[in-house]
Amino acid sequence: MLFTLFLATSLAVLATTLPTINTDGYAPSSIVTRDVCIIGGGSTGTYSAISLHDKGISVVVIEAQDRLGGHTNTYTDPNTNETIDYGVVLFHNISVVNNYFARFNIPLTKAVLxxxxxxxxxxxxxxxxxxxxxxxxxxxxxxxxxxxxxxxxxxxxxxxxxxxxxxxxxxxxxxxxxxxxxxxxxxxxxxxxxxxxxxxxxxxxxxxxxxxxxxxxxxxxxxFLTTLDQDNSEIYVKALAVLGQDVLLTSHVLAVDRSASSSGGCVKVLVQTPQGVKLILAKKLILTIPPKLHNLEGFDLSTEETSLFLQFQNSxxxxxxxxxxxxxxxxxxxxxxxxxxxxxxxxxxxxxxxxxxxxxxxxxxxxxxxxxxxxxxxxxxxxxxxxxxxxxxxxxxxxxxxxxxxxHTPFELTVPKEAIEGGFYKSLYMLQGTRETWYTGAAWHTHDSSLLWVFTEGVLQGVLEGL
CATH class of the missing domain: 3.90.660 (Polyamine Oxidase; Chain A, domain 2)
Structure with missing residues (x-):
């Protein structure tokens, strides 16, 4: 009961006018039109972008950092030029992993623990x-x-x-x-x-x-597997080379407007980039960042999305x-x-x-x-x-x-026992595809790049429908 009252009170506090984006007044050079807009260039965001790109689907990726890769961190020692992976280190020996690295001609080897x-x-x-x-x-x-x-x-x-x-x-x-x-x-x-x-x-x-x-x-x-050169960031460097200007680094979302998506219109995303504000017009949206409310400022969240994302706690x-x-x-x-x-x-x-x-x-x-x-x-x-x-x-x-x-914070996203008993994850998964928005990332499965790529493959099947 206390949890329900807290949630209702929090939703009332968060209730605001949903953002709408007027497309008038933007120069053609500042408008980016793509099939799919991907928010987040970490493990699942980059995988989504490459998979769709290879299928002939146009994409744009919005990433807050100055690189792709998310929790994959690699350090190059200036004295020895050796690379050290100090973020994501291990991968499972499964087909999706072997195929993904083979796509970039990056050899894998058995990891030495x-x-x-x-x-x-x-x-x-x-x-x-x-x-x-x-x-x-x-x-x-x-x-x-x-x-x-x-x-x-x-x-x-x-x-x-x-x-x-x-x-x-x-x-x-x-x-x-x-x-x-x-x-x-x-x-x-x-x-x-x-x-x-x-x-x-x-x-x-x-x-x-x-x-x-x-x-x-x-x-x-x-x-487990790791890269032969012990440089797990190499796949993200090569992915960036493939995607080129379709990746907006050091950029953040100002507003998201999905109001027209239910009537066949496009999703609108306003983005602050180092080159100025860009307006993205896309048929579909893939969200890969942790769905914590502070990460989603400017998003036109529905009451259902807000009520679900508000419940996430994290380590x-x-x-x-x-x-x-x-x-x-x-x-x-x-x-x-x-x-x-x-x-x-x-x-x-x-x-x-x-x-x-x-x-x-x-x-x-x-x-x-x-x-x-x-x-x-x-x-x-x-x-x-x-x-x-x-x-x-x-x-x-x-x-x-x-x-x-x-x-790597927020890390493990969890919800209380009573939320799980009340069907939290069933409700969360029902968000997939609503208002042309699809979700992937650790909150939807687990902190494991290999298993997340498998999960993302299933999400992309839904994204591809209607494109």
């Missing part, structure tokens, strides 16, 4: 001290039991098409699910592998299953590369809670500090249940390294610094 001779040290980052007596559990048996539970819900591999009566186990806090099925020995492994979920034990089991599903388990067992996830830690090049430092359940560290905190193939350069991942300012995250990470150095674990008094840093 750890280097020969690599060791792990287990440290409580709150104190900087080694957790005495800690040894990670062998997760093998628990992972098999977890897989047996996952196998009961094969539909989770393709999206959020849930049964009308959602199974009770999927709506359990994951900590309760672990206890119910005696999965304690896999919790530490899962926490480190399936990062970005926020408070893992409080997260609904549905979202843990989505993040760490059967496909991921198969990858853990059989291996936060950050990544970066550190210099000057003086942590040995073949050493991973895992964050372990000295006196916590399952020895899980208390978030917000760094998950681990891991070596890269560049000497002296370490990868760091940081998670939080809520969004934090970038500078606060960076300061927290540096403070953690300084505590480790002060404890003289590696006999170092180094002064670490960031070579590069990126925020």
């Amino acid at each position: 750890s280097s020969p001779g690599e060791t792990s040290t287990y440290v409580d980052f709150q104190t900087g001290k080694i957790v005495a007596g800690y040894t990670p559990n062998d997760p093998t048996a628990a992972l098999a039991a977890y897989a047996a539970q996952l196998a009961q819900y094969p539909y989770l591999e393709t999206g959020f098409v849930l049964p009308d009566s959602v199974p009770a186990d999927l709506l359990l806090p994951f900590g309760d699910f672990v206890t119910k099925y005696a999965l304690q020995d896999m919790v530490g492994f899962l926490f480190q592998f399936a990062q970005g979920l926020g408070d893992l034990l409080s997260q609904l089991t549905l979202y843990v299953f989505k993040n760490f599903g059967l496909s991921v388990l198969q990858g853990v067992q059989n291996g 936060a996830y950050y990544t970066g590369l550190l210099r000057g830690t003086k942590i040995p090049d073949l050493t991973t430092v895992n964050n372990i809670g000295a006196a916590t359940q399952y020895n899980l560290p208390i978030l917000p905190a760094a998950y681990s500090i891991t070596p890269t193939r560049v000497p002296g350069l370490h990868d760091v991942k940081f998670g939080s249940a809520n969004a934090l300012p970038d500078e606060q995250v960076k300061a927290d990470i540096i403070a953690s390294v300084n505590r480790i150095n002060a404890a003289r674990i590696f006999n170092s008094t180094a002064e670490p610094e960031f070579a590069v840093f990126a925020s």
